[in-house]
Amino acid sequence: MTDFTPLLSLLGGALIGVAAVALMALHGRIAGMTGILGGLLPVAGDWGWRAAFLLGAIAAPALMIRAGGVAISFESPVPMVWTVVSGLLVGVGVVYGAGCTSGHGICGNARLSPRSLVATVTFMLASFATVFVIRHLIGGF
Incomplete structure (x- = not known):
C-alpha cells in the first residue's frame, strides 16, 4: 500500500x-x-x-x-517475466492506439481530441478489468 x-x-x-x-x-x-x-x-x-x-x-x-x-x-511483487510481457503488450497497444497514455491522456484530452478520449477510456477500462481479474478472480499479486 x-x-x-x-x-x-x-x-x-x-x-x-x-x-x-x-x-x-x-x-x-x-x-x-x-x-x-x-x-x-x-x-x-x-x-x-x-x-x-x-x-x-x-x-x-x-x-x-x-x-x-x-x-x-x-x-514489485510481480515476477520480472510478467513485467517484461506486460511492457511488450503495452508497446503493441501503443502502436495500434497511435499513442500512449501520456500522449492521449494528457495532451490529446487537453486538445479535446475525440480519438484521445476514446483511447483514454479504453486504457482505463482495460486497467480496471486487469486489476479485477488478477486480484479477485485469479487471486494473484
Missing part, C-alpha cells in the same frame, strides 16, 4: 502539465513518452530535445530523492 499524498500529487500533475504545454508551445510537439522515446532512433535532427526531455524525466526524480534524502522502494 502507498501513502496518499494529495499535495505532492497535485504538484507532480501541475509539473507534468507545464512540461506538456511548454513542449507544445516551444516545439509544437506532443509530450507522449513513447513517441519521444521512439523518435530517438535513428538519430535525427530533432534528437536533442527528445534526449533532454527523457533525461529530465529520469534526472528530476533522482534529484528529488537526493535532495529529500528519502529512498523510494522500487520493489
